[in-house]
Amino acid sequence: MIPVADLDFVAALCRARAGLRVDPEKGYLVESRVAPVARREGFASPEAFIAAVRADGDARLAWSLVEAMVLPETEFFRDRQVFDALARDVLPALARARAGQPVRVWSAACGAGQEIYSLAMLVAEDPTLAGQVELFASDLSERSLEKAQAGLFSQFEVQRGLPARTLVRHFEKAGESFALSPRIRQMVRWRRVNLMDDLARFGQFDVLICRNLLTQLAPEAQAAVVGRLKRALAPGGRLVLGLREEAGGELTPMGGGLGLFALPGDAVRTAA
Amino acid sequence: MKTCLVVDDSRVIRKVSRRILEDLGFEVAEAADGVEAMAWCSAVMPDVVLLDWVMPAMDGMEFLKRLRAEPGGQRPKVVFCSGETDLARIREALEAGADEYIMKPFDGGIVAGKLASLGLAA
The missing domain is CATH 1.10.155 (Chemotaxis Receptor Methyltransferase Cher; domain 1)
Structure with missing residues (x-):
């Protein structure tokens, strides 16, 4: 004990x-x-x-x-309707607003990468989005990042949330594991980031995904992290939290109970 | 209540599947091979079939093709549930008309997720 x-x-x-x-x-x-x-x-x-x-x-x-001590649990397309909303509504609208500039998306507590890869697969399958979206992912854990970058998932992992049609389209068998195609893996850029640090050096993002982390944080850390994420959002950007997480402040819930919040403003972004 | 036909030559798999599906609120019937499953479907089409591949008498692929050729046989969702994990074989199952595919071993969470993705909350 x-x-x-x-x-x-x-x-x-x-x-x-x-x-x-x-x-x-x-x-x-x-x-x-x-x-x-x-x-x-x-x-x-x-x-x-x-x-x-x-x-x-x-x-x-x-x-x-x-x-x-970080709860690493995640899965492909966790809360599928969130990913459908991002690919069907949020990203196309932002792409139109950015008028030729790429839409920048950051998964800020990516774990082993299932969520950002889910989005990458949807983007790759949509000809109107492919090439229009830049995907970044970070995590506190070096080990999680290594696993994410390797893109190797167990049989158990690829059966949680990943439709069989998506599996056969984007994965190859690698021994007992399943390897995500290089095409999808290369769509994501990775970095180790502690959300307790200043995030200003990474520039601004149109979509920030940080799902199911806030509920693991102490109250003062929750407020601090939301504040930093908000400052990393471009005007008109979107914050994506877990279904039961709240952003507060000037971020407006977008409805539908999907954990989507909008920062007011027009599409103006400062570079990193 | 939605109905699920579990087709597997393993009594243990049928028992485990039945428990999972009943917990999810399905009414469950069992068949030990494709011939038994066809007889069941000729009488009443289930909402979903959980289908093993390798079985005596009639295997899962043959059953799937015959089911889809039956009047009303397009309606049931068919989820293969097999020890076959080769992606070419999974692709073959999907192209033959399966709606989803579960690789054994599986658990309740995997079955629940696959059925929910097919709009089959009981």
Whole structure:
């Protein structure tokens, strides 16, 4: 069992580094999330791993502890209607407004890439959008980014949300795994970004996707992240949150209960 | 209540599928091969067929072709549920008229997702 002082340490570390809300009362949750990382790093137990991070302050180990506490669950086309709305309505409207300039989309907590790849497949299949949309994706976790860039998914992963017709169109079998086609993978540019940092250097985006992260954050971090995302949105841009997440402030819900919010303004964007 | 015909020569798979589908609110019937499944469909067309590929008597592909040629046989959604994971074979199943494809092993979440994507919430 992880000592209370160590659970408090994990909660404080996650909150300070990534704004994550970790309940020190839920020791079992910490234990189950940390156990695989502890094993990978060669520690006999989650307790030993946390104690080592606490004792010697190794920056890499500390980050792997923080990353372990992020809930990575996602799937292809999660909440399918959101992706349909983006491909059918939001992106075409923005492409018209941008009049020849590419529409810039950023998936800001991309995990293993299922969501941004879902959008990439829809864009690739729509001749009116192909070549009009630039896709960026970031995550806090280096490991998630490596998996996303590899574009290799398990049989279980490709059966969650991915229609069989889309599977056969865009994937090849690679041993026991399924490899996304290079054409789709090359549509996305990747970067490690901590949303607790200043995002101004990345320029402005027409669509920012950050689904189901806010609910994992401490209240003050939620407000700070929404503020940064809003500042990274071009006038007239769209923020896409999880179905039950709220943006607040000057972002207006677009209706339909899809977690889509609009920033007022005309299509004017500053470059990175 | 929507009906689902589970066609599989494995009693275990039929039992697991039945439990998943009943939890999703479907009325479930079972057939052990394509011949039994055709007899069932001749009497009453189900809303959806969960269909194994390799079976004795009549395999899933043959059943699918015969079903689609029957009066009213275009109506049921057909979801292949097979251990075959080769993409060329999955493409073949879709081109033959299957609406979706599940690779074994599967769980309730996968079945629920595939059926929902076909508009088949029970």
